[in-house]
Amino acid sequence: xxxxxxxxxxxxxxxxxxxxxxxxxxxxxxxxxxxxxxxxxxxxxxxxxxxxxxxxxxxxxxxxxxxxxxxxxxxxxxxxxxxxxxxxxxxxxxxxxxxxxxxxxxxxxxxxxxxxxxxxxxxxxxxxxxxxxxxxxxxxxxxxxxxxxxxxxxxxxxxxxxxxxxxxxxxxxxxxxxxxxxxxxxxxxxxxxxxxxxxxxxxxxxxxxxxxxxxxxxxxxxxxxxxxxxxxxxxxxxxxxxxxxxxxxxxxxxxxxxxxxxxxxxxxxxx
Amino acid sequence: xxxxxxxxxxxxxxxxxxxxxxxxxxxxxxxxxxxxxxxxxxxxxxxxxxxxxxxxxxxxxxxxxxxxxxxxxxxxxxxxxxxxxxxxxxxxxxxxxxxxxxxxxxxxxxxxxxxxxxxxxxxxxxxxxxxxxxxxxxxxxxxxxxxxxxxxxxxxxxxxxxxxxxxxxxxxxxxxxxxxxxxxxxxxxxxxxxxxxxxxxxxxxxxxxxxxxxxxxxxxxxxxxxxx
Numbered sequence: 082x083x084x085x086x087x088x089x090x091x092x093x094x095x096x097x098x099x100x101x102x103x104x105x106x107x108x109x110x111x112x113x114x115x116x117x118x119x120x121x122x123x124x125x126x127x128x129x130x131x132x133x134x135x136x137x138x139x140x141x142x143x144x145x146x147x148x149x150x151x152x153x154x155x156x157x158x159x160x161x162x163x164x165x166x167x168x169x170x171x172x173x174x175x176x177x178x179x180x181x182x183x184x185x186x187x188x189x190x191x192x193x194x195x196x197x198x199x200x201x202x203x204x205x206x207x208x209x210x211x212x213x214x215x216x217x218x219x220x221x222x223x224x225x226x227x228x229x230x231x232x233x234x235x236x237x238x239x240x241x242x243x244x245x246x247x248x249x250x251x252x253x254x255x256x257x258x259x260x261x262x263x264x265x266x267x268x269x270x271x272x273x274x275x276x277x278x279x280x281x282x283x284x285x286x287x288x289x290x291x292x293x294x295x296x297x298x299x300x301x302x303x304x305x306x307x308x309x310x311x312x313x314x315x316x317x318x319x320x321x322x323x324x325x326x327x328x329x330x331x332x333x334x335x336x337x338x339x340x341x342x343x344x345x346x347x348x349x350x351x352x
Numbered sequence: 353x354x355x356x357x358x359x360x361x362x363x364x365x366x367x368x369x370x371x372x373x374x375x376x377x378x379x380x381x382x383x384x385x386x387x388x389x390x391x392x393x394x395x396x397x398x399x400x401x402x403x404x405x406x407x408x409x410x411x412x413x414x415x416x417x418x419x420x421x422x423x424x425x426x427x428x429x430x431x432x433x434x435x436x437x438x439x440x441x442x443x444x445x446x447x448x449x450x451x452x453x454x455x456x457x458x459x460x461x462x463x464x465x466x467x468x469x470x471x472x473x474x475x476x477x478x479x480x481x482x483x484x485x486x487x488x489x490x491x492x493x494x495x496x497x498x499x500x501x502x503x504x505x506x507x508x509x510x511x512x513x514x515x516x517x518x519x520x521x522x523x524x525x526x527x528x529x530x531x532x533x534x535x536x537x538x539x540x541x542x543x544x545x546x547x548x549x550x551x552x553x554x555x556x557x558x559x560x561x562x563x564x565x566x567x568x569x570x571x572x573x574x575x576x577x578x579x580x
Binding site for chain 2: 201204212218227238
């Protein structure tokens with residue numbers, strides 16, 4: 082790996098972590114020039130070095146969490162859901178504002194996906210009410226794509242529902258795919274030939290097509306590599322900065338500082 | 353028009369299932385030649401049953417494959433009728449393409465009333481597509497749907513056509529119009545009865561597809577959607 086390649090990879094990893102790379106890359110370049118040694122010997126792999134640096138600069142990412150300021154876009158009130166004799170959701174309330182990201186966490190079977198499906202209107206609760214202001218985009222945990230259609234055809238099909246022309250839908254889909262480190266979705270073949278992670282990227286891109294106001298994302302990063310996972314959060318923050326209300330079901334408890342608020346569905350946990 | 357977009361994508365999906373297409377094209381041929389020898393007059397009815405069975409099967413699988421993406425399409429703005437009408441349009445297109453070579457085969461191979469043969473084939477395509485889609489809505493597991501399809505076609509072949517149960521089967525009309533196509537002199541009431549049966553069957557099946565789709569993809573009463 083040449084110095085330039087290493088510095089480029091390092092800069093990309095910093096950007097993925099929402100850290101401005103200019104000063105840190107310049108500092109690393111100076112150090113490498115002065116030492117005359119190979120970057121892998123001095124710093125190690127660029128991704129690992131970026132993680133170390135960002136962790137040490139954790140205060141720089143603390144600004145990520147924000148208090149809600151926009152109007153409520155999603156209001157779920159007193160949601161109760163039973164499967165047989167088992168009550169999965171016990172009067173859950175969820176409110177998400179424009180420009181806010183909420184993470185839903187909880188143990189397996191605690192009703193995270195059920196709550197999201199209720200909020201999307203895909204299943205009915207036993208009682209409770211959901212109010213959505215604006216348009217809705219939903220990314221399921223799996224499924225949601227057609228095995229024998231290509232990514233471009235998915236973009237056209239979903240985009241047509243949103244009122245986009247073919248050209249617009251394809252362009253928007255390809256741009257969103259590139260932001261998730263999937264640069265050429267048009268040449269990837271039909272969905273059944275995609276890897277699990279790439280298929281989830283397709284799912285995520287489809288959720289955001291047509292610029293919906295509320296995004297419901299059910300563990301959309303299944304199968305993502307680490308870089309794509311970071312790209313995913315970059316995309317979530319772009320949506321949030323654009324005034325979208327974003328809900329992410331997640332089981333990665335170590336990443337909760339990425340969301341503005343957290344709803345824990347674990348039985349007995351404070352709501 | 354969004355129905356056309358759904359139809360186009362459904363056609364693309366079906367056209368990529370090469371194995372299904374080959375079976376779609378060849379299975380009716382086996383039905384045809386199973387009766388081509390000593391009972392050649394039955395081969396017209398059998399080829400239509402073969403087409404009905406294969407197209408219903410294709411529709412069953414297409415309907416099941418669409419179940420995961422249709423809720424997403426509803427959320428993205430499609431009306432329910434756009435989804436099932438688009439899929440039906442795609443299946444009818446496949447069926448129309450399928451019957452052309454079989455009509456030509458009968459035209460060259462048999463001395464029958466060709467107008468009646470064309471009508472049987474057209475009505476078979478018209479009925480088979482919603483029949484498969486309705487089954488996929490009622491029996492979401494493919495194996496169960498396949499077993500029901502097999503049972504229906506087997507009963508259609510074996511039951512005495514004069515019984516009430518036979519009248520309730522979706523492809524009963526093919527026997528009536530098929531008899532008109534080969535008998536000389538022919539009873540015109542056979543054409544009338546067959547056409548009426550196919551029309552009613554078609555209306556019932558399309559209604560079933562519409563009702564089941566509307567229920568499955570309905571807006572739930574707990575949801576309140578307001579424009580931004």
